[in-house]
Amino acid sequence: MPIAGALTQTSDYGMRPDPFDGTPDMHRGIDFACTNAVTPIQSVDNGQVVEVERSNSGYGNNVLVKHEEGLYSHYAHLYTISVQNGEMIQKGSEVGKCGSTGNSTGPHLHFEVMTKNQYRSDVDPAPYLGL
Ligand SMILES: [Zn+2]
Structure with missing residues (x-):
C-alpha cells in the first residue's frame, strides 16, 4: 500500500464530477486521505x-x-519529494510526504497505475493494491 496503516479512500477510479467545476470528469486514480507534510x-x-x-x-x-x-506507479500532490530521478527503491521506501500541491483541494495522495504508457494511467489501481 502507498500509505501505512488504515487507509481512507476519498475518491475511486472512474467518472466523477470535477471537484472544481462539477463537470463530468474521468478520475484516473484513487485518492487517499493523509496529513499534509506528515504522512509518509x-x-x-x-x-x-x-x-x-x-x-x-x-x-x-x-x-x-x-x-x-x-x-508503473504514480504518486501525486506530494508536499515534499524524498527520492531522486533514476534511484532504485524498495517496496515501502518513502517517495515523499503527503501534500496538496497542484490541482488539489486538500491534502491527499492521488495514486495511479499505468500498464502500457508511463504518461497515461489506463487501469484501476484497486486490484493491484488488493482493494
Ligand atoms: Zn485524484
Missing part, C-alpha cells in the same frame, strides 16, 4: 524512479516509479 508516502513495490517533477499545477510535486516491465 511509500512505494508499493521495488522499482526505479523514472520521473520526479516539482510543479504548482496539475499533479503538483509527483513521482513516477517503474516496476516490472510495463508496470
Whole structure:
C-alpha cells in the first residue's frame, strides 16, 4: 500500500464530477486521505524512479516509479519529494510526504497505475493494491 496503516479512500477510479467545476470528469486514480507534510508516502513495490517533477499545477510535486516491465506507479500532490530521478527503491521506501500541491483541494495522495504508457494511467489501481 502507498500509505501505512488504515487507509481512507476519498475518491475511486472512474467518472466523477470535477471537484472544481462539477463537470463530468474521468478520475484516473484513487485518492487517499493523509496529513499534509506528515504522512509518509511509500512505494508499493521495488522499482526505479523514472520521473520526479516539482510543479504548482496539475499533479503538483509527483513521482513516477517503474516496476516490472510495463508496470508503473504514480504518486501525486506530494508536499515534499524524498527520492531522486533514476534511484532504485524498495517496496515501502518513502517517495515523499503527503501534500496538496497542484490541482488539489486538500491534502491527499492521488495514486495511479499505468500498464502500457508511463504518461497515461489506463487501469484501476484497486486490484493491484488488493482493494
Ligand atoms: Zn485524484
